Amino acid sequence: MLKLADFLVLEQKDVLDRWFDLVMDTYAENTAILWKKKDDPFANPVRHKFETGMRGIVVALAGCGECPRVEVFAPMLDEIVRVRAVQDFTPSQATAFIYLLKKAVREALWEKVVEHDLYVELLALESAIDVLALFAFDIYCQCREKIAELRISQVRKQYDRLLKRANLVCDFSAEGEEP
Numbered sequence: 001m002l003k004l005a006d007f008l009v010l011e012q013k014d015v016l017d018r019w020f021d022l023v024m025d026t027y028a029e030n031t032a033i034l035w036k037k038k039d040d041p042f043a044n045p046v047r048h049k050f051e052t053g054m055r056g057i058v059v060a061l062a063g064c065g066e067c068p069r070v071e072v073f074a075p076m077l078d079e080i081v082r083v084r085a086v087q088d089f090t091p092s093q094a095t096a097f098i099y100l101l102k103k104a105v106r107e108a109l110w111e112k113v114v115e116h117d118l119y120v121e122l123l124a125l126e127s128a129i130d131v132l133a134l135f136a137f138d139i140y141c142q143c144r145e146k147i148a149e150l151r152i153s154q155v156r157k158q159y160d161r162l163l164k165r166a167n168l169v170c171d172f173s174a175e176g177e178e179p
Helices: 005-011 012-024 027-035 044-064 070-085 091-097 097-115 118-165
Strands: none
Touching: 005 012, 005 044, 005 097, 005 118, 012 027, 012 044, 012 097, 027 044, 044 070, 044 097, 044 118, 070 091, 070 097, 070 118, 091 097, 091 118, 097 118
16 A cells, blocks of 8 residues: 555655645745746756755655654755745745745645545644754855855955055064964
8 A cells, every 4th residue: 555655756746736836836936937937957056946846845855754864855955945045035935945945745645545545644744844844044144144244254354454455553463463
């Protein structure tokens, strides 16, 4: 007898297509049209990153059992979260893409769930997706922290250059001393 994980693998393309479309719906219409249009990874690197991460997540979910492990899913989630972390999303909007997987699975596999009485397995899969959302949020926070560090570093460098131009700072590094 087939399990939900088996159907997830067998119907992977349908699940992925639905999930990708749901995620694209979170973007402005022009952006979504652009990212849906081109399959070339060089002409459309965002789509490539999303598809790579999403495919990996679905395949790993099918084989992960009940409790996903962060070391397995982090690289795949990172593909998507990094892109969304630099965009104009709130933290909840940036990580909500993972919850859209639940909807995509239900849309693609609901008939199989009903036909084979897989409700318990569906709930377990949805619980695993909830855990992935927590992983995604952690990755998002790390990305935003890195962005903040880069901005602070950039401001410090600009400030140091301005002070040096105004001759308000001595350059101790030329003498080998620290300020």
